Amino acid sequence: MEYHDSDRARELAADVREFVDEVVIPVEREWLGDGPVPDDVIDDLREEARDRDLYAPQIPEEHDGLGLEFRDVLPAFEEAGRSLLGPLALRVDAPDEGNMHTLEMAGTEAQKDRWLDPLVEAEIHSGFSMTEPMQGGGSDPKMIETTARKDGDEWVIDGHKWWTTQGSEADVLLVMARTDPDAHPYQGCSIFLVPSDADGVEFERDIPHVGGAFRGASHAEIVYDGVRVPEENLLGAENAGFAIAQKRLGPARLTHCMRFSGMAQRSLEVAKAYMNEREGFGSKLSEKQSLRYDVAEAETRLHAARTMVRHAAREITSGNEARVPVSMAKVFTANVVQDAVDLSIQCCGGNGIGKDLPLADFYENVRAFRIVDGADEVHKRVIARDAFEDVDESELDPVTRFRG
Ligand SMILES: Cc1cc2nc3c(=O)[nH]c(=O)nc-3n(C[C@H](O)[C@H](O)[C@H](O)COP(=O)(O)OP(=O)(O)OC[C@H]3O[C@@H](n4cnc5c(N)ncnc54)[C@H](O)[C@@H]3O)c2cc1C
Numbered sequence: 567m568e569y570h571d572s573d574r575a576r577e578l579a580a581d582v583r584e585f586v587d588e589v590v591i592p593v594e595r596e597w598l599g600d601g602p603v604p605d606d607v608i609d610d611l612r613e614e615a616r617d618r619d620l621y622a623p624q625i626p627e628e629h630d631g632l633g634l635e636f637r638d639v640l641p642a643f644e645e646a647g648r649s650l651l652g653p654l655a656l657r658v659d660a661p662d663e664g665n666m667h668t669l670e671m672a673g674t675e676a677q678k679d680r681w682l683d684p685l686v687e688a689e690i691h692s693g694f695s696m697t698e699p700m701q702g703g704g705s706d707p708k709m710i711e712t713t714a715r716k717d718g719d720e721w722v723i724d725g726h727k728w729w730t731t732q733g734s735e736a737d738v739l740l741v742m743a744r745t746d747p748d749a750h751p752y753q754g755c756s757i758f759l760v761p762s763d764a765d766g767v768e769f770e771r772d773i774p775h776v777g778g779a780f781r782g783a784s785h786a787e788i789v790y791d792g793v794r795v796p797e798e799n800l801l802g803a804e805n806a807g808f809a810i811a812q813k814r815l816g817p818a819r820l821t822h823c824m825r826f827s828g829m830a831q832r833s834l835e836v837a838k839a840y841m842n843e844r845e846g847f848g849s850k851l852s853e854k855q856s857l858r859y860d861v862a863e864a865e866t867r868l869h870a871a872r873t874m875v876r877h878a879a880r881e882i883t884s885g886n887e888a889r890v891p892v893s894m895a896k897v898f899t900a901n902v903v904q905d906a907v908d909l910s911i912q913c914c915g916g917n918g919i920g921k922d923l924p925l926a927d928f929y930e931n932v933r934a935f936r937i938v939d940g941a942d943e944v945h946k947r948v949i950a951r952d953a954f955e956d957v958d959e960s961e962l963d964p965v966t967r968f969r970g
Contacts, residue, residue: 567869567872569641569872569873569876571637571638571640571641571876572637572638574634574638575634575637575638575639575640575641575642576641578620578623578632578634578638578639578641578642579641579642579644579645581618581619581620582620582642582645582646582652582656583645583648585614585615585618585620585655586645586646586648586649586652589611589614589655590611590649590651590652590655591648591649593607593611593651594649594650594651594924597780598780598921598922598923598924598927599920599921599922601779601780601781601927602778602779602780602781602782603651603780603781608651608654608655608781609688611651611654611655612654612655612657612688614655615655615656615657619632620632620642620656621656621657622656622657622658622686623639623642623656623658624636624639624658624663624666624667624821625657625666625670625686626670629670629678629682629683629686630683630686630687631686635883636817636879636882636883637876637879637880637882637883639658640820640824640875640876640879642656642658643658643821643824643825643828644824644825644827644828644831644872645828646658646825646828647824647825647826647827647828647829647832648828648829648831648832649832649924650780650781650829650924650927650928650931651781652825652828653825654781657686657688658821658825660731660818660821660822660825661692661693661694661731661732661783662685662688662691662692662732663818663821664694664814664815664817664818664821665685665692665693665694665740665814666682666685666686666692667814667817667818668694668740668757668801668810668813668814669681669682669685669801670682671810671813671814672757672801672802672806672810672813673801673802674798676798677759677798677799677801681737681738681759684737690737690738691732691735691736691737692732692736692737692738692739692740693730693731693732693733693736693738693739693740693762693786694730694731694739694740694814695727695730695733695739695740695741695742695760695788696710696727696741696742696811697727697728697729697730698710698711698712698725698726698727698728699726699727699728699787702725702726702727703751705940705941705943705944707742707751707808707811708750708751708752709751710742710743710744710751710755711725711726711744712724712725712726712727712741712742712743712744712790713725713743713744713745713747714741714743714744714745714756714758715745716745717794719796719797720794720795720796720797721745721758721794721795721796721797721799721800722792722793722794723741723743723758723760723766723790723792723793723794723795724790724791724792724793725741725743725789725790726787726788726789726790727741727787727788727789727790728773728785728786728787728788729773729785729786729787730785730786730787730788731783731784731785732783732784732786733762733769733772733784733785733786733787733788734769734772734784734786735783735784736762737761737762737763738759738760738761738762739759739760739761739762739767739788740757740758740759740760740801741757741758741760741790742755742756742757742807742811743755743756743757743758743790743807745804745805745807746805749805751808752808753805753808754805755805755807755808756800756801756802756803756804756805756806756807757800757801757802757807757810757811758795758799758800758801759795759799759800759801760790760793760795760799761795764793764794764795765792765793765794766790766791766792766793766794767788767790767793768788768789768790768791769786769787769788770786770787770788770789771786771787772784772785772786772787773785773786773787775934776930776933776934777930777931777933777934779927779930780927780930780931782931812887815939815940816882816887816888816889816892817879817882818939819892819895819896819939819940820875820878820879820882820892820895820896822896822935822938822939823871823875823895823896823899823900824875826899826900826903826932826935827868827871827872827875827899827902827903829903829907829928829931829932830864830868830871830902830903830906830907831868832924832928833906833907833909833910833911833924833925833928834861834864834865834868834906834909834910836910836914836923836924836925837861837909837910837913837914837918837925838852838861840913840914840917840923841857841861841913844915851913857913860909860913861909861913864902864905864906864909867902867905867906868902868903868906870898870902871895871898871899871902871903874891874894874895874898874899875895875899877891877895878891878892878894878895889948890948890949890952893940893945893946893948893949894945894949896939896940896945897936897942897945897946897949899935900935900936900942901936901942903932903935904932904933904935904936907925907928907929907932908929910925911925911926911929
């Protein structure tokens, strides 16, 4: 399919595809059914990605990345997503990819030296700690209860978070907390860079979950009990937490879409290969009209999703916030990818469930995408508000673009 991506974007994507096919997928196949894949295996893949000049394409050159524009990295993210190991190899894996973007966008030079550069090199890892248990903020982040209060030249953080991806492995946690209890939360929260070994950072548990068997990160429940960080660990301006989060989440939602649409492409490739081989009832499965129509439908919807993601990415690259296009792309892609993986499993019969093929691990991983970075219903709420024109621009905060 021709998407009129730039020459640079297409060249990089072709090189990433070759790398994934030649190097990443053979390693993936070795570990299927036998995960989790150990760190040294990932380190070797990263080394090979560096040698091929494919490493960290989204990171500016001054921080040792390839320095591509957002829309130009898109096809490479898709190609990387064809294996669960691809994003890790290229250092475009969540949540570090989104956290690196946040640091690059909002961090001071000292913060970038301390955390961004080692993150790019994969010497350290990070977590984004925003969602809270039942009484706190989840889909409705206005309910956030974690607080940070100033005490001399330190901030003192108290709160309870869960589902912090990679929380247990992280060296630094980006923690969202209320800093002005009198303000609306969208104008009264800030993000802090909290070293995971700081006094008062208490790891309660890794939440058991589906999808972690092959190469799953932890999803940690963490209590912040009087955690003290110096003033210079405030990320961006005081009370600008949601403005920064919004700038992080728009692109991060699209990079998730890109990686997952690569997963859907590979799923359909695997299914079609099986269907071209397997015969029953007098013909190949690939000749059965009902299956052919199902695959045709999945290919059509995937093409639509990839087009929507490119549109939203172009808007963001042009400096637009693109909230509605991002929400449309996110909710549509999440469902298209989930359906494509499910169909691919169906077409492969028992082998779809077995771990000789990557489909079962894809299936375990894809379900969360309809929930993370905004559940389907939350994005539909954004789209519906726009559709019914019940957003009065004058009511929106000029910085956060949230309604007060
Ligand atoms: C694998 C995984 C990784 C995650 N990683 C992180 C992370 O790194 N950092 C972090 O801070 N959080 C993370 N999360 C948390 C994630 O962001 C939240 O789960 C998500 O925002 C939904 O919040 P909640 O779970 O509290 O659901 P709730 O807010 O309790 O909502 C439950 C369900 O209600 C429905 N719903 C909600 N609002 C509406 C509405 N207005 N109208 C209709 N229906 C509605 C939706 O279907 C939603 O799924 C992760 C979650 C998962 C599963």
